[in-house]
Amino acid sequence: MARQRVHGPRPHAGAAAGIDRPLVRRIARSARRLRRGLSGREQGRLAGTRRGRTIRRRGQHRNRRTVLFRRRRAGDRVKRLLLAGGGHSHVFVLDALARAPLADVEVTLVSPFDRQVYSGMLPGWITGHYAIEQCVIPLAPLAQRANARFVQAHVARLDLAARVAYTEASEPLPFDVISIATGPVMNLDAIPGLREHAIALRPIESLIRAWPRLFAQLVALAEAGEDAGTVTVLGGGAGGVELAFAIAHRARIACVPARVQLVTGKPGLLPTLGEGVRRRIARLAPARGVRLIEDDAAEITRHTVLLADGGEIASDVTIAAIGAAAADWPREAGLAVDERGFIAVDDRLQSISHPFVFAAGDCASIVGHPRPKSGVYAVRAGPPLARNLMRHLAGKRPRRYRPQRVALYLISTGPQHAVASWDGLSTEGRWVWRWKDRIDRRFVARYAAHEPAPATSPAQG
Ligand SMILES: Cc1cc2nc3c(=O)[nH]c(=O)nc-3n(C[C@H](O)[C@H](O)[C@H](O)COP(=O)(O)OP(=O)(O)OC[C@H]3O[C@@H](n4cnc5c(N)ncnc54)[C@H](O)[C@@H]3O)c2cc1C
Structure with a gap:
């Protein structure tokens, strides 16, 4: 019996329903004729035989496409998200996008180098504890995993009215939403010489x-x-x-x-x-x-x-190493900035002057929550930034974020020894260095190897 089912003539579509073959053919023919003149929704209503169900599935599919097409014609086109800078917050955003791609959003990352140096490990590279490859997050592969285009360039200028960023070579990068994590700059004129x-x-x-x-x-x-x-x-x-x-x-x-x-x-x-x-x-x-x-x-x-x-x-x-200064181009573009020139954002990480501009890390200051410019806060801003960008792009209101009041600092002192500082308390030793080494390596390896993002971002040490 089983052999017959496999090798014998295929039972026609209506056999199971007790309908004879000529009738099934007639239904199929009339269904084809109907389909040409019917809307997707009407096609979707065709049912009863197996062929009919097939038609309905196709009809539903067309229906979805029709709706998409209509939406796009109504102006709800693909949105463009521009991530300016491969800063610590943006590596989290890219990782989040790799794990949960956004429909109808084109993402571009623009950053001048093809890697993000994890500054907490830089002193360890100088002492010889690490090779430079261990201290960096390659940006191009991370962008690729996030289905983002990677443009290796500086943002030099912003036209907020036209929503276009320009690179130093005047390449235009149009956007609907821009997120800025370009870090600080150094004021080379701060000291003569x-x-x-x-x-x-x-x-x-x-x-x-x-x-x-x-x-x-x-x-x-x-x-x-x-x-x-x-x-x-x-x-x-x-x-x-x-x-x-x-x-x-x-x-x-x-x-x-x-x-x-x-x-x-x-x-x-x-x-x-x-x-x-x-x-x-x-x-x-x-x-x-x-x-x-x-x-x-x-x-x-x-x-x-x-x-x-x-x-x-x-x-x-x-x-x-004279500390963080603000780049000129955000202020020159007309973005609201604080008294030192850093992009002023609210507690949703949105510019207080232009809500389609988000900013995090050392380039930004959260109004009402002043914090030191440090890697700890740049890292911690990653998850709320990712969540709020996604909410904003989905037409939802971004959520509030309150940066932590105190942060852990792990300061290396040359040999495999470090000093820890937390809310006025401090300790030191080789074990502190091993602790720092563990969390630093883990942080870089996660984004470099695309492991799932940490539940809580590590303190940069
Ligand atoms: C040696 C050293 C040790 C440090 N140790 C500590 C520590 O122990 N703890 C701590 O909390 N902090 C520490 N810091 C400070 C920490 O590095 C910074 O606070 C942190 O890097 C800020 O992160 P960010 O993501 O905002 O910016 P950045 O890390 O500077 O990242 C900015 C990114 O944007 C890119 N970019 C820059 N300009 C542009 C542009 N115009 N257009 C597009 N892209 C651009 C850059 O190439 C980079 O990829 C240390 C810094 C140094 C240098």
């Missing part, structure tokens, strides 16, 4: 390019039998501290004589962190070979740094 005689920490890629040459310069000085080379780091924030300690440690393990000095500025070491962590770093500095100078740099020359109090220190290599 900085532009000509110092290496700026931002963009971080420029330091990555410069570092091998700078280190070779120290080695050359040592080989020439000259006095130890002097490296001066300007800036007493987390970036400056970690950088100075990393350079001192690298020189020490490579047996390259070098003097490292950290000019913290008048506010001193780590001014936004607690007293405990400041004391620990100040105590560790001489042991690690870092000289602390609590003064402002007033001018930089080829071989010196002039201090605000009138002193002058020798410097063969000067690196500026």
Whole structure:
């Protein structure tokens, strides 16, 4: 019996319903005739025989297409989401888009480098704990997974009325919604001589390019039998501290004589962190070979740094880590900005002047919730930014987001040792470094390897 069913003549469509073959053919013929003259909905009503059900399925399918077509004609066309900058919040957004693609949304990512450097691991690269590949999130593959077009360029200008961003090469990037996570810039005119005689920490890629040459310069000085080379780091924030300690440690393990000095500025070491962590770093500095100078740099020359109090220190290599400044183009475009020029957003991460503009990370300031410019907050803004972009694109109201009040900072101090700071409390040790190492590696690996995003974003350390 079973063999017959497989190899014998196929039972006609209406057999199961007890309808004879000629009748089924007639129904099919009239159905075809009908279909030509019927709307999708009417076609969908055809039912009864197997053929009829097939027609109905096709009819429903056409019906859906018709509705889509009508919607698009009514102006509900494909929306364009432009992600400006591969910043920490945007890697989360891209990951979210890869996992849950948006229908009818074309996504473009524009960023000047094809990778996002995880700054928390940069000092570890300088000391030699990591290869650079371990510290970066490749952006092109992440964009590809998110079905986003990747444009490797800077956004240089915004036309908010026309909703077009322009790259430095004047390539237009039209959008319906733009999200900006371009981070901070460094004000190269903040100190006379900085532009000509110092290496700026931002963009971080420029330091990555410069570092091998700078280190070779120290080695050359040592080989020439000259006095130890002097490296001066300007800036007493987390970036400056970690950088100075990393350079001192690298020189020490490579047996390259070098003097490292950290000019913290008048506010001193780590001014936004607690007293405990400041004391620990100040105590560790001489042991690690870092000289602390609590003064402002007033001018930089080829071989010196002039201090605000009138002193002058020798410097063969000067690196500026002088903190976050705002890029000009958002303000020049007419976006509302805070008193320092950062994009002013509300607690939905929407520009307070242009609701189709979202911004997060160091380039933005949340009105009513001032927070330090730091990687911790940039990372944490990723999930609410992704959710709110999706809600906005779906025509729903974005939800409120309140950034955490305190954040964990894990500051590496050269060797595999770090200091932790949390709400005025602090601790230190090799175990803190291992903790930091674990969460840093995990963060990068997640986006680089497209594992599911973490439930809670790690603190950048
Ligand atoms: C050495 C070092 C150590 C640090 N340590 C810590 C720490 O321990 N803890 C901490 O919280 N913070 C730390 N920071 C600060 C932290 O790096 C920043 O706060 C963080 O990078 C800000 O993240 P973001 O995503 O806003 O911007 P970024 O990380 O700067 O990312 C911005 C992205 O936008 C791109 N971009 C820039 N301009 C444009 C443009 N015009 N158009 C398009 N794309 C653009 C960039 O290439 C980049 O991909 C450290 C910084 C440094 C340098």
